[in-house]
Amino acid sequence: MTREPILTARGLVKRYGRVVALDRTDFDLYPGEVLAVIGDNGAGKSTLIKAISGAVTPDAGEIRLEGRPVHFTSPMRARDAGIETVYQNLALSPALSIADNLFMGRELRAPGLMGKIFRKLDRKEMERIARDKLSELGLMTIQNINQAVETLSGGQRQGVAVARAAAFGSKVVIMDEPTAALGVKESRRVLELIRDVKARGLPIVLISHNMPHVFEVADRIHIHRLGRRIAVIRPSDYSMSDAVAIMTGAMEPPDAPAAERADGAGP
Amino acid sequence: MSERDARDAEGYGEGLATRSGDVATFDGQGHSLLDAIQHKLHARPEFVPLIVLVVSVAIFGVVLGSKFFSPFALTLILQQVAIVGIVGCAQSLVILTAGIDLSVGAIMVLSSVVMGQFTFRYGLPPEIAVLCGLACGALCGMINGMLVALMRLPPFIVTLGMWQIVLATNFLFSANETIRSQDIEAQAPILQFFGEKFNIGGAIFTYGVIALFVLVLVLNYALNHTAWGRHVMAIGDDPDAAELAGVRVARMRISVYTLAGLICALAGWVMIGRLGSVSPTTGQFTNIESITAVVIGGISLFGGRGSVLGMLFGALIVGVFSLGLRLIGTDPQWTYLLIGVLIIVAVAIDQWIRKVAA
Ligand SMILES: Nc1ncnc2c1ncn2[C@@H]1O[C@H](COP(=O)(O)OP(=O)(O)OP(=O)(O)O)[C@@H](O)[C@H]1O
Ligand SMILES: [Mg+2]
Secondary structure (H helix, E strand, O other): OOOOOOEEEEEEEEEEOOEEEEEEEEEEEOOOOEEEEEOOOOOOHHHHHHHHOOOOOOOEEEEEEOOEEEOOOOHHHHHHOOEEEEOOOOOOOOOOEHHHHHOOOOOOEOOHHHHHOOOOEOHHHHHHHHHHHHHHOOOOEOOOOOOEHHHOOHHHHHHHHHHHHHHHOOOEEEEEOOOOOOOHHHHHHHHHHHHHHHHOOOOEEEEOOOHHHHHHHOOEEEEEEOOEEEEEEOOOOOOHHHHHHHHHOOOOOOOOOHHHHHHOOOO | OHHHHHHHHHHHHHHHHOOOOOOOEOOOOOOOHHHHHHHHHHHOOOHHHHHHHHHHHHHHHHHHHHHOOOHHHHHHHHHHHHHHHHHHHHHHHHHHOOOOOOOHHHHHHHHHHHHHHHHHOOOOOHHHHHHHHHHHHHHHHHHHHHHHHOOOOOHHHHHHHHHHHHHHHHHHHHOOOOEOHHHHHHHOHHHHHHHOEEEEOOEEEEHHHHHHHHHHHHHHHHHHHOHHHHHHHHHHHOHHHHHHOOOOHHHHHHHHHHHHHHHHHHHHHHHHHHHOOEOOOOOOOHHHHHHHHHHHOOOOOOOOOOOHHHHHHHHHHHHHHHHHHHHHOOOOHHHHHHHHHHHHHHHHHHHHHHOOOO
């Protein structure tokens, strides 16, 4: 099976002063797959996905979406290109409502003169779509879509952030530790959501420290260490403790990334 | 790590069994009356100042009778708060983005001086001079905005500096010279436009008062019903989150400070109407008075919460106390004392409302 990756990065470098957060790292995401990214704290996982999603501009390297080089200068650009991201800090505005947050930066304007001249928002439509999206994803039973996000529990907030990305992503959905703050039940729900999104044919990048979660949903695992991708493995080929050992440097990474062998689509 | 895994393993089977989305039931958490009030205020932060306003008008009305509770006296309050209210609109916008603008008063005065001097010293048509004054205010605001947004300097420091710079420019440019009311009336009455009065059954309004109301309504609409307004709130809430969510934070900040400057210039024009003359030495306390109106009006100094309606009520509360206590004949220091108490109470209430977060 020779498929082209939908999203690739080659030689990404990002420095913060003397800290090298990304050290010539590569990245490949194939259509329809769930790719987990694991690595120690500070390994550069968040920086990697921020570079891909336009939130930080890499110092060097190249990113291609569907084969074409892209240069995202802001998260908005990446979003316009169909890449949606759930950031580690969720990127929600606590005082604003669920609907406002879902549509932040892509608000709908009312039809006719009110929208054109007075730039009036189409509140009703935004609320309707927000309600639809949330229930379509089976995520929650909403009583009040106008509730401020800060009145939600941590898990509910994470649900809103995940729903936003899942609802609007058209090419790639990236989730940076979407289950970090969640209880057992809520985590299950997010994992199911990841499967739902995958079933819609969208590839997902999942960053997580939770090995059981990773091994449960991932098709491939990208292992990040000291700012670089040191291995890509398939969960079926390795145990959780092997993956952790590679991640922490206790075990030599396998020579050729296993997944590339399996896909037959090398860099 | 191992603990996490264990916990997870436990929940495995159970989680798979309960597929239905019982993650989140968004019921209101309000159980006691106090909770309900807290939630109500969280949604409508202008309620507190509105209640305080109504109660204080009622009390002064009872104590002073028709001396206070007359169309004339009540509209006098409106005339007296028009300028602070308009500047308060500018201050509200900036504070909603979690900034602060100490230069509002200075920008207002410089703009009014530009309107006056461009007419009288350079002989420009007064309409053009007014436009120049408005442009001057917008420019000052834009400088504030660029320093805050692009240089990432703290708003307090930027506007503290601009306050001094603009005020000094004002004195240097005007050569400390006042333009007399009679001259303006004779040669450029448009400068006094907002001072013109009209009488509706004993209630006396000026165009300045009308300008205040129109401005408050327009801003209230813009903040609540346009994407721009939602972005202003989002920036005040959490600028990093807003940026990641797709708000162009720097551009928004510049637009907010520029608009604030423009509104201050409008206040300068209204001030010419109120004073009759153009004086470079007025408005020294307008920055503090506008911040007072904003705070009493329930807008959070931490940004992201509050409404311009609240600010209007805040400004009116100050006006009601000032006039009411003066009519009673107390020492004016009592007014300041009470305003001081109100400020602290308002901030305490703001803190309490913010705790609504689950
Ligand atoms: N804005 C920043 N300024 C300075 N240093 C940064 C910044 N962001 C990240 N870093 C540094 O870059 C390195 C990688 O950080 P990053 O957040 O990408 O790690 P991570 O793998 O996501 O970690 P975690 O698992 O804890 O989320 C760290 O050493 C961090 O201190
Ligand atoms: Mg991270």
